[in-house]
Amino acid sequence: MGWRATQPRLYMRPRGTELSAAERGQNASETHKDDYSMDEYREFVERVADGVWPSETILNRSADHAAVIVENLFRKADRIVEILTSELKTDVYAMPTVISSAIDFLRRDDGARIHILSETDLDRSAHPFLAAIDAAQFGDRLTVGIIRANTKQDYKFNFAVADAKSFRFEESRESFEAIVGFGHDKFASRLHNVFGVLAASA
Secondary structure: OOOOOOOOOOOOOOOOOOOOHHHHHHHOOHHHHHHOOHHHHHHHHHHHHHOOOOOOOEEEOOHHHHHHHHHHHHHHOOOEEEEEEOOOOHHHHOOHHHHHHHHHHHHHOOOOEEEEEEOOOOOOOOOHHHHHHHHOOOHHHEEEEEOOHHHHOOOOOEEEEEOOOEEEEEOOOOOOOEEEEOOOHHHHHHHHHHHHHHHHHO
């Protein structure tokens, strides 16, 4: 399949550049978690998302960071959010801020849609994210597909992409480590196309 060459170049900060506490947090090992607060990280991500597009590429390595990124993908999206996931992890998608941002996204426009492709079965009535959207009466604008076992062997990544413009890309489905960009139309469009190919084979 043609998506194997889609990984973008990582953003690398020039040597000697000073990092804010939030930026140190996103690039640091787990042992440096206390160097920053999640409020600082959220403020940093919102500033990048609301700034000039294409944004710098953000790195993130934890479930807490992933939740902030996904929250902001929904916040900045207009029409469609597509999610390729191993299992729609609850430590990301069950976060109240993520659920609230997704519902706000669906509420903003009658044409807004969320499409999910999962590598494992998802119970709509039991999964907090899916159940909350159904309870908010937006279930008709949320589709969930299941990736075939043989198709899963063809790739290793997971991602979320908004409007084919912004993305969060995990090179490995086994890790929360991801690269993120807002307004990166070229790469986000390729992820959108990959999603379409996988959806067609689900």
